[in-house]
Amino acid sequence: MLKILGKIGLLVAALAVSAVWLVVLRLKDVPLPLLAAYGLLLVGLVAGLLWPGVLGRASTRRRVLAFLGVPVGLGTLGLYLAVVYYVTDLPVLLALAAAGCLAWAATTVLHGHRAASQTRRAFLTGGAGLVLGVLSGLSVSWVERHRRDALTRSDQPRQAAMRAEGKRSRIADGTVRVFPIHTGDTIVTYGQFYGGLDGWEGLNGYLRTLVDKTQIAVPVYAYLIDHPRHGPMLVDTGVNWEQAHDHDGYYDHNHMVSRLLTQRDEYQMAPEQDLRVHLARLGYDAKEITTVFLTHVHDDHAGGLRYLPRASVVMDRRDWEQGVLYPYSFDLVKDNLSFPAFTSGPFGAFPAGQDHFGDGSLILLPIPGHSPGHMSVLLRLETGSVLFMGDTLYTLPHLATDQVRQTTIGGADTVHQMEAARRIQNLLAADPRTVPLFAHDNTRYQSELVAAAFAQGTPGEAGLRELRTHLESVLTPDWRLRPGHAPRFVPPASGTGVGQVEFR
Ligand SMILES: [Zn+2]
Known part of the structure; x- marks a missing residue:
């Protein structure tokens, strides 16, 4: 039995x-x-x-x-x-083969077989095991060198782009400036992104993301804030070059599982999309960035931290304490973290907030849901306010949260996520001069309107009004999509590869 x-x-x-x-x-x-x-x-x-x-x-x-x-x-x-x-597996594979040979030889000897042929075979296998073991040790440095060389080769166009001299138009009139920074694209399943109401909710949705092949590419945005009193800062940092171009090597620094369970082409990045190239083009140096407001710990927001070892990173303690999935991204800044206390009292629909500089110019709003310690950032301009959404809602149509919803793991997370969405809706409804900025918006809102309004970093009142007018042309006052704005997956023409999203 x-x-x-x-x-x-x-x-x-x-x-x-x-x-x-x-x-x-x-x-x-x-x-x-x-x-x-x-x-x-x-x-x-x-x-x-x-x-x-x-x-x-x-x-x-x-x-x-x-x-x-x-x-x-x-x-x-x-x-x-x-x-x-992947090439870094070579030492591991050699070591496994060595261990197999040695174990085989050991069992033959321990079994006490005394036939000459068996003894000879045991010695040969044991010898082979020792040789393989030595090769495994020797291959470690060879593999590292190979990886670095490959990365350096792929890196040349980016280095050239980084050297190109940028022009920074200095802030003469003391206005705050905001620049969207498009750090490449990420491949996600359509359902994970848009299907939260179509059987993609909860654990089931996460399992589906592992095998489903209806994929789309969505942009990954970080934002540069240049503040006349507080200097250049970032909201999120996007992904970094290694994540996009040395995926296996980068994720080997974290956990083997993170490498196996992510796709090699998860991130795509052209040389001019690298965070440091963006900063150089705008006339900034990565060393100047004093502060990063990290909306949450996920790797498509934290990857650029590896370029900013001098920045102080402000993030919600709950995200840090529940453990980061990709410690390598945080390696250089983990002693530079600061956790807001959220003691500046309630803020609009939010029961707590943190007036970060004490002058009302930048408010951190805790908004758990997408992650336990997610926060959004509200920046006050003279002409209105900008709400950096993080991943609370991926795109403008996601504001219609009863029709378009991203997936959450389910249970309490979904409840928090819904609460978060309502708070954002209330905040936007209460002030018609506040505009939302998203991390993954793949609609016209980001690619045309936000790009135009923030091209010089300082949208005037008219620019902000235009963004809100567009918002109102997509969404009704009770947060439903107007006709023509519901997302739909369009499969790729060839049957393989990445599909498109159509709005109709
Ligand atoms: Zn994200």
């Missing part, structure tokens, strides 16, 4: 490991029919190993298990090398 239970336990564990492995392969674009056949072989092999009696006589058993086992073994190695393998 115990033996049966043990075997069932082993079967469950093997199925779980296989399932994770198949999800990884699916993420790396292995076609579904191939995965299904491979999955069946895996299940057959595991069941055959656990219940060999079912397969009949010993010779039949051996043949059937070899029939299943050989393609599974070769398939695993082949698929690994073809779609998951």
